[in-house]
Amino acid sequence: MPSPEVMKWVRTRFMPHIWCPGCGHGVIMHSLIRALVSLDADPKSTVVASGIGCSSRMAGYINACTLHSTHGRSLAFATGIKMHKPELTVVNVMGDGDCTAIGGNHFIHACRRNIDITAIVMNNNIYGMTGGQASPTTPFGAFATTTPYGAIDPTFDICKLAEGAGASYVARTTIANPRQAEQFIANGIKNKGFSVIEIVTHCHTQFGRKNNRRLPIENYKFFRENSIPLAVAKEKTPEELAGKIICGEFVTRDKPEYTAQYQKFVIDKAQGKGE
Amino acid sequence: MAEAKNVAFWQGNTAMAHGALAAGCNFFGGYPITPSTEIAEVMAEELPKKGGHFMQMEDEIGGIAAAIGASIAGAKALTATSGPGFSLKQENLGLAYIAEIPIVVVDVMRGGPSTGTPTKISQGDVMQARWGTHGDHATICYSPSSVQECYDLAIKAFNNAERFRQPVLILGDEVVGHMREKVVTQDPAKLKLVNRVKPSVKPEEFTPYKPNPATGVPEMAAFGDGYSWHVTGLTTNEWGFPTNDNAEIEKKNLRLLSKVDRARDEIVEFEAESMEGASVVIVAYGSVGRSALRAVRDARKEGIAAGFFRPITLWPFPDKELLKAAQGAKTIIVPELNCGQMVLEVERAFKGHSDVQPLNLVNGELFKPSEILKKIKEVA
Ligand SMILES: Cc1ncc(C[n+]2csc(CCOP(=O)(O)OP(=O)(O)O)c2C)c(N)n1
Ligand code: SF4
Ligand SMILES: [Mg+2]
Numbered sequence: 001m002p003s004p005e006v007m008k009w010v011r012t013r014f015m016p017h018i019w020c021p022g023c024g025h026g027v028i029m030h031s032l033i034r035a036l037v038s039l040d041a042d043p044k045s046t047v048v049a050s051g052i053g054c055s056s057r058m059a060g061y062i063n064a065c066t067l068h069s070t071h072g073r074s075l076a077f078a079t080g081i082k083m084h085k086p087e088l089t090v091v092n093v094m095g096d097g098d099c100t101a102i103g104g105n106h107f108i109h110a111c112r113r114n115i116d117i118t119a120i121v122m123n124n125n126i127y128g129m130t131g132g133q134a135s136p137t138t139p140f141g142a143f144a145t146t147t148p149y150g151a152i153d154p155t156f157d158i159c160k161l162a163e164g165a166g167a168s169y170v171a172r173t174t175i176a177n178p179r180q181a182e183q184f185i186a187n188g189i190k191n192k193g194f195s196v197i198e199i200v201t202h203c204h205t206q207f208g209r210k211n212n213r214r215l216p217i218e219n220y221k222f223f224r225e226n227s228i229p230l231a232v233a234k235e236k237t238p239e240e241l242a243g244k245i246i247c248g249e250f251v252t253r254d255k256p257e258y259t260a261q262y263q264k265f266v267i268d269k270a271q272g273k274g275e
Numbered sequence: 276m277a278e279a280k281n282v283a284f285w286q287g288n289t290a291m292a293h294g295a296l297a298a299g300c301n302f303f304g305g306y307p308i309t310p311s312t313e314i315a316e317v318m319a320e321e322l323p324k325k326g327g328h329f330m331q332m333e334d335e336i337g338g339i340a341a342a343i344g345a346s347i348a349g350a351k352a353l354t355a356t357s358g359p360g361f362s363l364k365q366e367n368l369g370l371a372y373i374a375e376i377p378i379v380v381v382d383v384m385r386g387g388p389s390t391g392t393p394t395k396i397s398q399g400d401v402m403q404a405r406w407g408t409h410g411d412h413a414t415i416c417y418s419p420s421s422v423q424e425c426y427d428l429a430i431k432a433f434n435n436a437e438r439f440r441q442p443v444l445i446l447g448d449e450v451v452g453h454m455r456e457k458v459v460t461q462d463p464a465k466l467k468l469v470n471r472v473k474p475s476v477k478p479e480e481f482t483p484y485k486p487n488p489a490t491g492v493p494e495m496a497a498f499g500d501g502y503s504w505h506v507t508g509l510t511t512n513e514w515g516f517p518t519n520d521n522a523e524i525e526k527k528n529l530r531l532l533s534k535v536d537r538a539r540d541e542i543v544e545f546e547a548e549s550m551e552g553a554s555v556v557i558v559a560y561g562s563v564g565r566s567a568l569r570a571v572r573d574a575r576k577e578g579i580a581a582g583f584f585r586p587i588t589l590w591p592f593p594d595k596e597l598l599k600a601a602q603g604a605k606t607i608i609v610p611e612l613n614c615g616q617m618v619l620e621v622e623r624a625f626k627g628h629s630d631v632q633p634l635n636l637v638n639g640e641l642f643k644p645s646e647i648l649k650k651i652k653e654v655a
Contacts, residue, residue: 011505013514013516014516043503044478044499044501044502044503045499046503047498049344052508059505059507060505060507060516060517063503064503065498065499065502065503065504066503066504066505066506067344067347067498067505067506067507068505068506068507068508068509069340069343069367069370069506069508070340070366070367070370070508073336073337073340073367076304076332076333076336076337076338076340076341076344077340077341077343077344077347078344079330079332079337079340079341079344080302080304080330080340080341080342080343080344080345080346080347080348080350080352081344081345081347081348081498082344083302083328083330083341083345084301084302084328084344084345084348084349084350085348085349085497085498085499087499088348088498088499105333105334105337106333106336106337106340109332109333109337262323262328266323266329267323267326269323270320270323270324271323271324271326
């Protein structure tokens with residue numbers, strides 16, 4: 001049972017939730033709330049924005065200022081919120097489909113601006129909500145309702161995408177390591193800039209049933225057995241890393257943050273202030 | 276008149292931007308597109324001067340999303356575009372309708388479909404303005420026909436967006452957007468501005484979608500104001516929770532329409548001239564209203580009993596008002612720069628009791644008054 005501090009952040013009135021029993025999304029929600037508790041965040045000045053998908057339903061379950069927007073677009077909404085009220089802590093939760101398919105454009109531009117938003121990507125390698133269609137992270141050969149012969153599309157590496165597009169904090173872990181998830185989320189929120197935390201999770205209902213990982217526990221074991229810490233991975237060859245989930249903090253860099261830049265180089269300039 | 280500071284010589288697009296600023300707009304989210312870009316350019320320059328924010332987003336979808344996000348955080352937000360961008364905005368426009376988020380959306384119409392004729396006038400988007408986003412919703416849509424109106428209607432659009440907690444549209448067109456005229460501006464200090472009603476209850480008691488019984492409009496807290504609440508595109512109950520309860524679904528859907536419907540008479544605007552005893556009535560809107568008025572005046576000079584009626588709100592459509600003003604008219608002519616869209620509303624108003632005739636032009640030009648006069652003479 002979660003602690004009373006955690007339960008304060010849960011909108012029990014919204015229960016029962018829509019998630020299948022054993023879905024990894026709940027583990028991520030718990031990690032996020034623990035991170036918020038550890039940072040002593042105030043629900044009244046914390047925004048949780050999301051798009052559409054099983055993962056995105058999380059926004060409604062959190063007792064904060066929450067926005068469940070449209071499929072793929074949440075980062076653009078969150079950008080408007082953050083620009084108008086930079087003092088708010090803004091977290092944005094997305095699924096792999098939401099973030100990297102329909103929302104890919106908003107994702108790379110939010111990275112590029114380095115706006116102070118913490119994006120959590122709940123990567124279950126599938127479109128869970130709509131019944132198990134392939135997403136841009138469905139592995140080669142995996143079965144989905146739209147890949148009855150196995151997926152052939154090359155996948156996105158979400159962390160590399162975020163790094164290349166300019167995010168200032170990028171990390172990955174799995175739901176088999178919820179303490180690390182909490183730590184990375186807290187680090188992401190603390191980072192003054194755009195932070196991306198990919199959390200590899202499972203959709204046993206849709207992905208698992210077609211790919212021999214039908215039970216939540218089988219997925220948990222799979223993640224445990226196939227995760228490699230970044231430091232260890234650095235010593236390995238690409239062949240040794242095939243199919244492995246590299247976990248760790250890939251990017252921690254100081255970069256100018258967008259709302260501060262706007263204040264300094266646009267508003268102050270327009271108002272004739274500053275140097 | 277003394278050289279007043281309150282007189283400007285502006286393009287319609289510039290006037291719309293300044294009207295928005297006078298109305299308290301402090302956020303713009305958008306993406307460049309002809310023939311609306313000047314609105315973004317003015318906002319980029321002016322908003323930061325008053326501490327507001329201008330965001331050139333990655334596309335029009337992001338533009339309206341950022342505007343809605345800013346409004347949820349308490350801003351008065353604008354987005355402006357033209358046909359292709361207006362198409363892209365439709366999904367998020369629907370979110371603003373169902374979640375009851377005030378924003379103003381400008382569409383400066385050019386020829387379509389698709390890329391069409393970017394630098395030429397059209398009125399091809401009027402039914403898209405009414406029905407473009409899926410699902411039922413109440414549309415409030417203004418149609419300016421002068422630069423002064425671009426300014427004045429932008430102020431009204433913001434006031435009504437705040438009053439009704441919903442998107443308000445302004446349908447400009449390439450001609451009114453780009454022509455230059457004198458504008459008398461308002462002293463913002465003296466303007467009557469409407470602001471969304473903030474919650475009157477403590478955060479624990481706040482029910483974000485419980486309507487005020489007198490208006491049908493719920494109070495609205497901004498993110499960061501001490502209220503934590505949920506905004507969603509799902510149909511919700513009064514607590515803002517997604518619902519599958521038939522009665523709750525129906526209640527929400529009907530209220531989205533009735534909150535505007537009950538105030539319809541206060542929203543509807545039109546301009547009329549020479550309607551008394553008119554046997555031929557021209558119903559025209561936007562830039563076409565200018566050609567039509569001239570044609571009606573010329574017809575009167577020639578002794579033809581012509582009348583002029585211009586809806587300023589395309590929606591709510593001034594049907595009652597038109598019916599009353601055009602009593603006894605034999606023929607109603609509806610000139611439009613499309614293949615016949617608002618004519619459907621006019622036919623609906625008359626329900627077959629008058630002869631309603633379309634007059635359509637889709638060659639990228641504005642009607643000449645003589646073209647409308649010719650039609651008047653044909654039916655007179
Ligand atoms: C514009 C639009 N297209 C399609 C959908 C249907 N849809 C809902 S959720 C979803 C995919 C969600 O997948 P993901 O983001 O990975 O979230 P998950 O359910 O796996 O957590 C899709 C395609 C939609 N709601 N809106
Ligand atoms: S369908 Fe998949 S992603 Fe959705 S709740 Fe069930 S297990 Fe989770
Ligand atoms: Mg998914």
